[in-house]
Amino acid sequence: MAQTAEKNGSAKTADKRSIPFLEPGQFMKDMTEMSSKVVRGLQHLKEMTEDDLSVGQTPRVKVLDVDGGKIKLYHYPNPNATCKVPLLLNFAVVNKEYILDLQPDKSFVKKMMDAGLDVYTIDWGYPTRADRYREVGDYVDYLDSCIDYMRKTSGQPSVNLLGICQGGTSALIYSALFPEKIRNLVTVVTPFEFNLPDSLIFKWAQHVNPDPIADAVGTISGEVMNAGFLMVKPMQRLQKFHTFVNIMDSKEKVANFLRMERWLFDSPGQPGEAYREYTKRVFIGNELSKNEYDIDGRKVDFKKVTMPVLSIYAAQDHLVPPECAKPLYDAVGSKDKQMVEFPGGHVGVFMSGQSQKYVAPAISSWILERSKV
Amino acid sequence: MATTSGNIFTDLLNMQMEVVKKAADAAGEVLPNNITNNISTMLGDLAGTVATTLSNTGSSFTGFANIGGMGDDAKQSSSFPFNMIPNIGNLGSIGNLASMPAFMGNITSLYDTWKNLYSSWMGAMGRVPAAMSDMVNNGSVVVGAVNNLTTMAQTYFKLSELMSPVIKMAQDTGLTAEMLQKYLSLDEYNKIISQTFSFPAEETMKKFTDQINTLVKYLGDVGQIAGTSVGDITQMSTKAMSAFASGNVDEAAKLYVKMIDNMQKPVNPLTNMVFFGRDRVAIELLQEMLKSYVLFAAHYTKMQQMVFSTGKDALTNMTTYIIEQAKAEKAPRTFDEFFHIFVGSSEKAFDILFNKDEYAKLQGELSVSGARVKEQTDKFIELMISELPIATRSELDEAYQSIHFLKTQVRRLERKLAEQEEAIETLGGKPAPKAAASKAAAPKAATATIAPKTVASKAPAAKAAPAKKAPAKKPAAKK
Numbered sequence: 001m002a003q004t005a006e007k008n009g010s011a012k013t014a015d016k017r018s019i020p021f022l023e024p025g026q027f028m029k030d031m032t033e034m035s036s037k038v039v040r041g042l043q044h045l046k047e048m049t050e051d052d053l054s055v056g057q058t059p060r061v062k063v064l065d066v067d068g069g070k071i072k073l074y075h076y077p078n079p080n081a082t083c084k085v086p087l088l089l090n091f092a093v094v095n096k097e098y099i100l101d102l103q104p105d106k107s108f109v110k111k112m113m114d115a116g117l118d119v120y121t122i123d124w125g126y127p128t129r130a131d132r133y134r135e136v137g138d139y140v141d142y143l144d145s146c147i148d149y150m151r152k153t154s155g156q157p158s159v160n161l162l163g164i165c166q167g168g169t170s171a172l173i174y175s176a177l178f179p180e181k182i183r184n185l186v187t188v189v190t191p192f193e194f195n196l197p198d199s200l201i202f203k204w205a206q207h208v209n210p211d212p213i214a215d216a217v218g219t220i221s222g223e224v225m226n227a228g229f230l231m232v233k234p235m236q237r238l239q240k241f242h243t244f245v246n247i248m249d250s251k252e253k254v255a256n257f258l259r260m261e262r263w264l265f266d267s268p269g270q271p272g273e274a275y276r277e278y279t280k281r282v283f284i285g286n287e288l289s290k291n292e293y294d295i296d297g298r299k300v301d302f303k304k305v306t307m308p309v310l311s312i313y314a315a316q317d318h319l320v321p322p323e324c325a326k327p328l329y330d331a332v333g334s335k336d337k338q339m340v341e342f343p344g345g346h347v348g349v350f351m352s353g354q355s356q357k358y359v360a361p362a363i364s365s366w367i368l369e370r371s372k373v
Numbered sequence: 374m375a376t377t378s379g380n381i382f383t384d385l386l387n388m389q390m391e392v393v394k395k396a397a398d399a400a401g402e403v404l405p406n407n408i409t410n411n412i413s414t415m416l417g418d419l420a421g422t423v424a425t426t427l428s429n430t431g432s433s434f435t436g437f438a439n440i441g442g443m444g445d446d447a448k449q450s451s452s453f454p455f456n457m458i459p460n461i462g463n464l465g466s467i468g469n470l471a472s473m474p475a476f477m478g479n480i481t482s483l484y485d486t487w488k489n490l491y492s493s494w495m496g497a498m499g500r501v502p503a504a505m506s507d508m509v510n511n512g513s514v515v516v517g518a519v520n521n522l523t524t525m526a527q528t529y530f531k532l533s534e535l536m537s538p539v540i541k542m543a544q545d546t547g548l549t550a551e552m553l554q555k556y557l558s559l560d561e562y563n564k565i566i567s568q569t570f571s572f573p574a575e576e577t578m579k580k581f582t583d584q585i586n587t588l589v590k591y592l593g594d595v596g597q598i599a600g601t602s603v604g605d606i607t608q609m610s611t612k613a614m615s616a617f618a619s620g621n622v623d624e625a626a627k628l629y630v631k632m633i634d635n636m637q638k639p640v641n642p643l644t645n646m647v648f649f650g651r652d653r654v655a656i657e658l659l660q661e662m663l664k665s666y667v668l669f670a671a672h673y674t675k676m677q678q679m680v681f682s683t684g685k686d687a688l689t690n691m692t693t694y695i696i697e698q699a700k701a702e703k704a705p706r707t708f709d710e711f712f713h714i715f716v717g718s719s720e721k722a723f724d725i726l727f728n729k730d731e732y733a734k735l736q737g738e739l740s741v742s743g744a745r746v747k748e749q750t751d752k753f754i755e756l757m758i759s760e761l762p763i764a765t766r767s768e769l770d771e772a773y774q775s776i777h778f779l780k781t782q783v784r785r786l787e788r789k790l791a792e793q794e795e796a797i798e799t800l801g802g803k804p805a806p807k808a809a810a811s812k813a814a815a816p817k818a819a820t821a822t823i824a825p826k827t828v829a830s831k832a833p834a835a836k837a838a839p840a841k842k843a844p845a846k847k848p849a850a851k852k
Contacts (some may be wrong), residue, residue, distance in 0.1 A: 019699035021553065022536060023706055024544040030708035031533055038526050067780070122768030132770070133777035141784055200727055216748035218770070231725070234569060235720040241525030242712060 010294045024217035034245065041248035052255045053262060055100035058109050060121070064149045066142045070125045073146045075108060082116035085371040086154045088147060094125045094225050094270055099263045100164075100350065103256065108350050118154070123148055126268045132218035134155040134271035135169075136278060139293040143174050147181055158307075160367050164322065164350060169288070170326065180305060184370045185334075186310045186363055189320045189349055192328040193289040194282060196343050199321050199354060200232045205283040206252055214272035224265030232318060237241030260351075289327055303333035310363065310371050312341045317346040338366070483584040483666060488671060489747055490581060528568050531707065532715060535561040550696040557692055559685055566684040566719070572677055582617045582625075585666050586610055589632050617670075620678060626671035633660050633667070655756055662749040669746050672739040679732060680723075687722035694718060 034324040064073035081350065089109065091097040099122065101109040112119050122143070150159045161182050163171025168190025175182045214221065230237065247253040272276075287293040293300040310331050313325035322341070329339040342349045342359060349355055538556040542548055566572075590610050616625035691714060698704045705711040726732050755765040787789050 019548055019550055019553070019696065019704060020702065020706070021543060021548050021695065021704045022540055022708060022711055024540050026706060027533075027536070027540050027708050031530075034526075034529060034708075078612070105549060123558070129766075130773050130776075133774050198728075203728065203730075204733050204736060207733045209737060211742050212744040212748065216744040216751070233720065235716045238525055238528055238569065239713075239716050242709075242716075245525070330480060330546050343749075 003122065021361050030188055037245045037248060041245055044251060046247055046255055055259055055262065056101045057104055058107060063228050064146060066145050071142050071148060072123045074121050074123060076113055076119040078118055080116060081118040083118060083312050083368055083371050084154065084373045085116040085156050085160050086120055086150045087112060087162060088150060088159040089119060089121045090163040090167040090171050091105045092159060094166060094222065096263060096266050097121045097123055102259055106351055106356060111356060111360035112364055115368065117364060117367065120150055122222055124268060127219050127271045129218040135273045137285045140172055140174055140177065140295060143170060144178065144281065151181065158183040160184045160371060163190060164188045165190065172305065173300050175305045176302050179300065179304050182307050184308045187328060188312045189314055189317055189325060189346055190328060191320045193324050194286045196324055199324065201319065205279060208279055210279040214276040219268045219269040220272060220275045225270060226265065226267050229319060275320040302331045305332040306334050308336040309320045309334040310366050311340055312349060314342045314344050314346055314349045316344055319346045426770060430734045468741050479584060479588050483588060485752060486584055487669065528565055531565045531568060532712065535565065553696065554692050557688060559688055562688045563684050566680060570680055582670055585670055586614050588663055589629055622671040622674045626667050629667040630664055633663050651756065658749060658753045658756060662753055665742055665745040665749055669742040672735060672742050675735055677741055679726060683722050683726040687719045690722055691715060692719040
């Protein structure tokens with residue numbers, strides 16, 4: 001027999017008057033409409049092809065294979081580039097970089113190119129079990145290879161580096177180790193302070209023992225990583241698909257929605273050793289914020305980050321909350337530094353209409369001002 | 374609205390049934406076979422909702438149970454590769470235990486159930502294609518969206534099922550706050566929560582604990598050789614099962630672990646048991662593996678208990694909120710409005726749960742026990758296939774480790790060489806080569822390949838070259 005809410009005690013204060021609540025007729029009408037929308041939605045999905053959902057449409061050329069071709073550096077040829085210092089967009093290893101060029105009207109890459117920048121991105125690939133022994137230091141090495149290539153081909157002693165999320169953290173580490181190779185550093189929603197007991201992911205991480213997990217699976221799948229991130233707001237999934245059903249009359253909106261879904265769940269895994277190191281030393285040990293991190297004995301001193309730094313965080317970011325990203329500003333040794341708050345969420349900072357309109361132009365202007373040769 | 378049956382409910386439900394039928398037809402046309410089952414389930418739930426509502430309204434409408442051949446479960450083949458293991462019966466040297474083909478069959482089943490439980494927790498957050506290539510080649514972006522859509526639709530319609538008795542009451546006699554509290558069923562609510570988190574059906578969890586129990590009893594049979602009576606084993610097993618069933622999962626886990634540990638007793642020369650070599654390793658692995666299964670089951674069950682308990686809080690919050698809104702004449706009038714209240718109140722309640730140390734700790738324990746199940750099961754399989762002419766995963770891991778070590782060394786040497794070349798050029802007074810070119814001269818179609826350069830300045834000699842099967846740089850040293 002069903003338990004009921006009356007057992008919670010609040011029934012004692014229940015009101016005997018009739019209350020206006022869901023109207024039966026309206027209720028059934030809503031249910032019928034929802035059913036119809038689902039059916040119509042299925043029909044729209046039937047017509048949808050992969051071409052409708054293509055991503056990364058801005059032409060680009062693979063210019064460098066790293067680690068046997070598992071990692072690739074791409075260049076976006078830009079005949080209108082006016083800035084001689086090339087720009088590397090470095091996204092998280094656990095996400096695909098094409099989010100920055102998701103569709104023509106939502107392309108961070110295109111915005112940078114339109115502003116006259118010479119843009120490169122790294123596709124970090126999909127680590128397999130064979131890559132399980134990669135460490136954070138390996139990724140910094142790979143980044144170094146890409147940056148050296150850009151320096152050589154551009155003739156510039158240093159490049160502009162823009163890192164997003166975990167890609168921002170590796171960009172920051174790299175800039176501390178090779179400050180002479182970085183002209184300007186931009187970090188976007190970049191985690192830095194990990195001692196955040198009031199923030200779910202950081203709180204949960206304190207109870208994670210990465211050893212048995214890394215040992216058992218070798219490379220932590222994107223599925224597992226995603227589950228952890230999405231579990232922070234489990235009901236959002238219901239909310240999201242409720243929204244989805246309500247936009248299904250528009251093929252364009254459905255395509256936009258599905259492109260974002262494609263990116264969201266197209267998550268590469270994390271090599272076990274890098275995961276072990278990141279969890280133990282960065283999440284639990286908080287070594288970045290304490291300025292105690294080192295790579296193979298070489299200290300990563302953020303006071304050596306002396307190039308101009310622009311740091312952008314998102315006010316409503318539940319993955320990298322402001323208190324996680326903001327301390328980066330004080331930690332770096334730069335004299336020319338700026339911190340900007342974006343009034344939105346984690347992905348919105350580089351994907352939303354507001355971002356396209358304000359954030360991208362602000363970033364490109366900031367870089368151009370500091371990249372005169 | 375004009376009615377044809379004299380009852381607005383029946384009319385609207387009949388309309389909905391038409392939609393359901395169309396949906397069934399559409400599903401048949403639109404969807405690949407592998408997701409038709411999901412659609413069928415969704416439609417089945419919808420039909421169930423309709424049937425329940427019709428039943429509540431006194432209608433005798435029937436015939437929706439089998440729309441589109443719904444409800445047939447796809448037969449799943451085992452993902453546990455025991456069929457590859459040769460001479461399974463030869464493990465008979467470890468006594469009664471492995472001479473029973475049923476024993477291995479039971480491990481297979483247990484592994485499959487575990488895998489379903491393990492993946493369902495992650496699957497709750499959306500289906501994740503393995504790689505981009507899969508998505509492009511078989512259209513799985515759309516397939517994934519349809520799957521998610523149907524899951525959401527199932528939840529949405531289940532929520533309407535929860536509200537059905539309330540609506541009926543409102544239609545018949547008017548709705549009071551007391552009725553609202555009485556007729557919002559916690560069991561029904563928990564079904565929705567269960568679906569949101571992809572918890573398995575109650576019977577799956579029971580099957581899992583039954584399977585564990587069966588295996589532990591097998592081990593108990595071996596223990597009998599050493600003097601443990603059948604009565605003792607049965608008694609302990611019954612107690613453990615009973616503890617599980619009553620939700621006392623810690624107690625159940627303790628009892629099972631005790632039973633498994635008792636298996637050490639027969640491993641002595643006075644019995645027929647072989648206590649060394651591969652069979653001994655197999656016995657120990659089995660013990661550890663079963664303990665991990667027990668701990669996983671305990672953690673998983675506790676997680677479910679916590680989530681359901683939170684569901685109760687969320688339901689209370691929701692009804693309290695609705696009543697307060699109703700008093701202010703602001704109660705939701707449409708189902709969509711109600712849906713948003715449901716989502717908001719649930720999110721709030723789960724946020725409180727997720728922020729508890731107890732939850733964070735349990736989540737950590739669950740992930741570790743899941744990982745241990747996998748690690749020990751993999752080891753067990755490796756042991757079983759050790760005589761086959763194929764490389765095991767562990768052997769490949771050793772090769773990967775050596776390759777990684779060598780790649781790192783090459784990078785470091787290349788870096789050192791480049792630095793030395795640069796120094797020689799500087800000493801020789803030669804001008805540094807001009808920058809390669811402008812960006813226009815960058816390679817077009819051709820792709821350059823250079824080895825990444827090292828960050829570390831540590832001398833390569835500091836690390837020994839990897840010995841065969843024993844690379845110098847063992848990740849274990851990092852733990």
